[in-house]
Amino acid sequence: MTPDLNTEEGRAAYRRELRRVAWPxxxxxxxxxVLGALLALGVRYSVAGLDNGVMTFAYGCLAVGxxxxxxxxxxxxxxxxxxxxxxx
Numbered sequence: 001m002t003p004d005l006n007t008e009e010g011r012a013a014y015r016r017e018l019r020r021v022a023w024p025x026x027x028x029x030x031x032x033x034v035l036g037a038l039l040a041l042g043v044r045y046s047v048a049g050l051d052n053g054v055m056t057f058a059y060g061c062l063a064v065g066x067x068x069x070x071x072x073x074x075x076x077x078x079x080x081x082x083x084x085x086x087x088x
Contacts, residue, residue: 029068036061
């Protein structure tokens, strides 16, 4: 069923639907990005005895986090294209 984009209620419902697409992946990626950034800052300022060995893990968290966020964006875009194509 094609989303009703002619009314304000229909557009709001479709925005809510799009927000739910890949929600756990998007938030998981954001969490990994924040964790990686905090670990990198902890190494930089020698917080809690973190040494350079943790930096590899921090970079890994950042890389995987960004990969998850980009995957979620791709999934959301594909969902949007598929939903709008249903109306054709």
